[in-house]
Amino acid sequence: MIQKIFCVVCFSLGIAGHYGQEIPEQKELKSDVITIYDQDLLTASFHSERRQELRKRMAPNSVAIFLANPIRNRSNDINFEYHQDPNFYYFTGLNEPHALIMIFKSPTKIDDEVVDEVVFMQEKDPETEVWDGKRYGTSGAQMILGLDMAKENQTFHKTKIDLNDFNVVYAGKIHKDIRDVPFKNGDLYDLSAKLMVKLDKVKGKQRNNELTMWCAELREKKTKEEMVLLEKAISITCDAQKEIMRALNPEMKEYQAEALVEFVFKNSGAEYPGFPSILGSGENSCILHYTSSRKPMMKNDLLVCDIGAEYHGYTADVTRTLPASGKFSYEQETIYKIVLEAQQAGIDACLDGNNFWDPNIAATTVLSQRMKELGIIKNSSELRRYFMHGTSHYLGLDVHDVGRYGKLEDKQVITVEPGIYIPAGSPCDRKWWNIGVRIEDDILITPGKPVNLSECAPRTVEDIEALMLEKSKFNN
Ligand code: GLY
């Protein structure tokens, strides 16, 4: 019977070889649930192992509860494209709203069945699916995602789960600004409201900070499966960086550079940018999170291109700074080279056992010294005027991923991204004005030397200028 179910599922869903875990006999359920088009999603066994790792950390007789992300409204009756909460995704693989999971430390009786976890979620509903797309439904969640028990979210209020039966309750984030979907019982608004009533009764048993810390601890170290997806996101992002290097010319508008980058992302299979693409030229190169992209480029402009494809949940984050003309001016090259030197010092400090902040110290030490030599600052305390952000963040399911900000350890991935930004009007020689430079790479910590996962995008002045001489397939 196991064999038969396995074949039916794999045949009808086109996922042979991917969800190869054994499916217990009682889980024979209808197989026409949903078609999975991507063959390289995280596997059900990945999510199951992550839940297992969480259980190892949980206290005896405890439960951990996570809610799906809310749907966010853009305007009137149009919503933003849905994005799952990264913790919820990490532990379930479910990319749908209006859901809640309870992960039990030990098997727990729910409705006369003893289960490791229960998810409350949207049931299949052909009428709504015509509008919003196919859903897993409870049967799909069990068969495909391997969740032990899946129940329709409307049943949450009547399912007998008394949180008082547990010694410890861990609850993930509950959003306080969720829209109620009218006439829809069991939406996230209802799930959250009902959960809060339950949680209110066990205030003394809650240890939510520990859950936050464990999520950071687990997610900051990437498994092999996660690395495949993250490296794919980074590789797509490097391709976009290389293409913009070939295509860039002073006749372009910032939005055309953005269009090209995001074409490469989507054309390579990335679902979306992992954050709003930053393509700031000239004065906008000094705006850290510039997103409007309306300015025409000028031949003396630098373009800060800070971009990251998101592939199956994992986000790259790579920045290159390019001369619109194809050639850095003397002043641009001077600033570029000190940022590059600082970045290399930061990367070299990405060693197993070092403190998370060591790359920042290494990079700022170089920047302070060189900026003083150029006469742009007089003492190190002035550097903050021109370098006002951190050097590193973790990378993963979030672009600014969770982590403990403690020691650097094998299998963590962090960015190293120093910059110098000198807006017009700064108290220095005006020849430096409107020069903004950021260089960012994605670094894997290993027991040995750090690995630059984004080195496929040229980084030195010479390599950038050489690639900019090549023709792009996007130019006529
Ligand atoms: N890539 C944008 C940031 O790291 O803030």
Ligand code: MN
């Ligand atoms: Mn970054």
